[in-house]
Amino acid sequence: DCTKHWLPPNLRNLEFTPHSLIGEMDYAGVDVGLLHTDPALGRDASFQAACVQAYPERLRSMAPVDEWRIASEGGAVIEELSVAIETHQLHAIKFIADLAYLHCDQPWDDGPYRPFWQAATSLGVPVFFTLGTGGADGRGQPLAAYLQQLQILRQWMDRYPQTVCSLTHGFPWRLLLEGDQFVLPEAIWGPFENPNCHLEVCLPVRLGDLFDFPYPELCCLVQQMVDRVGSRQLAWGTDMPFQNRFCTYRQSRDWIEKYCPFLTADDRSAMMGGTMARVLQIGS
Numbered sequence: 001d002c003t004k005h006w007l008p009p010n011l012r013n014l015e016f017t018p019h020s021l022i023g024e025m026d027y028a029g030v031d032v033g034l035l036h037t038d039p040a041l042g043r044d045a046s047f048q049a050a051c052v053q054a055y056p057e058r059l060r061s062m063a064p065v066d067e068w069r070i071a072s073e074g075g076a077v078i079e080e081l082s083v084a085i086e087t088h089q090l091h092a093i094k095f096i097a098d099l100a101y102l103h104c105d106q107p108w109d110d111g112p113y114r115p116f117w118q119a120a121t122s123l124g125v126p127v128f129f130t131l132g133t134g135g136a137d138g139r140g141q142p143l144a145a146y147l148q149q150l151q152i153l154r155q156w157m158d159r160y161p162q163t164v165c166s167l168t169h170g171f172p173w174r175l176l177l178e179g180d181q182f183v184l185p186e187a188i189w190g191p192f193e194n195p196n197c198h199l200e201v202c203l204p205v206r207l208g209d210l211f212d213f214p215y216p217e218l219c220c221l222v223q224q225m226v227d228r229v230g231s232r233q234l235a236w237g238t239d240m241p242f243q244n245r246f247c248t249y250r251q252s253r254d255w256i257e258k259y260c261p262f263l264t265a266d267d268r269s270a271m272m273g274g275t276m277a278r279v280l281q282i283g284s
Helices: 018-028 045-054 067-087 111-121 142-159 186-193 216-228 249-257 265-279
Strands: 033-035 059-063 092-096 127-130 165-167 197-201 234-236
Touching: 018 045, 018 059, 018 249, 033 045, 045 059, 045 067, 059 067, 059 092, 067 092, 067 111, 142 165, 142 186, 186 197, 197 216, 197 265, 234 249, 234 265, 249 265
Parallel strands: 033 059, 092 127, 127 165, 165 197, 197 234
Antiparallel strands: none
């Protein structure tokens, strides 16, 4: 049991170990992995820190936030986040916008959220947003609700112009699929006019049940992202291990690196590591 050598006792019995993740990364030729957090997967900053400490050159981690508690318990959430970043030395903040609407119907960029964001942005780390269809419009008009979340993000960026941010998982691709064509509204590109806003290129995990590797139907989406966002603001991602339902870790690289011939060497360099290295200040 190799885990006992580098995980504290309360973590030894967990099925996930950093060692297994590093093995997957080695297989796929991935130098550094960024660990996400989610209520369904665990939100323990100390565990995230233990994973990073086991492989400090190979892993970085986001810090969890209980979004639904911010409006009513903002001080406690701020303290928890400060510990995660300043004590556990985690590298970024994860914010799932839909969870903020569980107990508060106000937009998450201001109002009762302002003290939290003032504290969070002062920590000097990037914020990774997962946007969905929360809010009043989400009940019957999911695409309109998502576009409204993008507008809230733009307001947030105006208020905190020095903070780097990124959208996880790309766009809600299934909402944009009409027949066999993807139709992207013009408003979806608005946030990326700000060079501090980045977008994850993460398609197989979202659409791999509809299209097969090497995903020729999805190349047009990569082309649009490069044209409208720019490769310097794009970052490859996988959502591992869920992606393995549809393709291997290595294939999730190959379909971009080998089957999108319109990408230049500079595009591939940025998307496959350069962008995220800059966002996370790796090597700086």
